Amino acid sequence: xxxxxxxxxxxxxxxxxxxxxxxxxxxxxxxxxxxxxxxxxxxxxxxxxxxxxxxxxxxxxxxxxxxxxxx
Amino acid sequence: xxxxxxxxxxxxxxxxxxxxxxxxxxxxxxxxxxxxxxxxxxxxxxxxxxxxxxxxxxxxxxxxxxxxxxxxxxxxxxxxxxxxxxxxxxxxxxxxxxxxxxxxxxxxxxxxxxxxxxxxxxxxxxxxxxxxxxxxxxxx
Numbered sequence: 251x252x253x254x255x256x257x258x259x260x261x262x263x264x265x266x267x268x269x270x271x272x273x274x275x276x277x278x279x280x281x282x283x284x285x286x287x288x289x290x291x292x293x294x295x296x297x298x299x300x301x302x303x304x305x306x307x308x309x310x311x312x313x314x315x316x317x318x319x320x321x
Numbered sequence: 322x323x324x325x326x327x328x329x330x331x332x333x334x335x336x337x338x339x340x341x342x343x344x345x346x347x348x349x350x351x352x353x354x355x356x357x358x359x360x361x362x363x364x365x366x367x368x369x370x371x372x373x374x375x376x377x378x379x380x381x382x383x384x385x386x387x388x389x390x391x392x393x394x395x396x397x398x399x400x401x402x403x404x405x406x407x408x409x410x411x412x413x414x415x416x417x418x419x420x421x422x423x424x425x426x427x428x429x430x431x432x433x434x435x436x437x438x439x440x441x442x443x444x445x446x447x448x449x450x451x452x453x454x455x456x457x458x459x460x461x
Contacts, residue, residue, distance in 0.1 A: 252417055252418060252420065252421055253421060254421045254424070254425060254447065254451070256421075257418050257419075257420075257421040257422055257451060257454075258450065258451050258454045259454070260418045261418055261422075261451065261454040261455045261457075262454050262455075262457045264414065264415065264418055265455055265456070265457070265458075266457075266458065269414060270383075271364075271407055271410040271411055271414065272365075272368070272383040272410075274361075274410070274414055275361045275362075275364065275365045275368075275410045275413075275414075276365065278357070278358070278361050278413070278414065278417060279358060279361055279362055279365070282354060282355075282357075282358045283358070
């Protein structure tokens, strides 16, 4: 989801044609569905589980970035 | 530093008009976001269906931005009319970006009805800045 501040910069990129639609489309879908699901699940999920999931997601992203960096 | 909650009689949440405006804003945001999601998802499906030559190999040329996207109205209308999907994605993205702008616009009217002229001025300034960013061109 786009906030008011992000809309200002997104508009510049959009009107200059610097947004690649085939990257932005899956990202937008993932963010919208993920944010909706996440905010609904967060209230009834234990904090420790969220913390573990968060660490796993960040760790996998870090490994991915490292992997790409070494290639 | 601790922030003390405002006294109950000053809590804007208690004002039914404020509550109504908040509900309007929330439904505008919801409708804008879900409509754009629908358009983007439909556009992506159409884009993938349209060209059977798209495979794992040349998809990268699209995601890397190597395939030029037409910038003319003619290209846009042709893409839209032939259901190629890219124009739908662009409409969806535009709606996603325009939703917060709409939200700011509604806020101006809400503050005007509350006769909160300071916030009308501030919010109008935010709106002007947002609208300017739509017309900024980079130098290259």
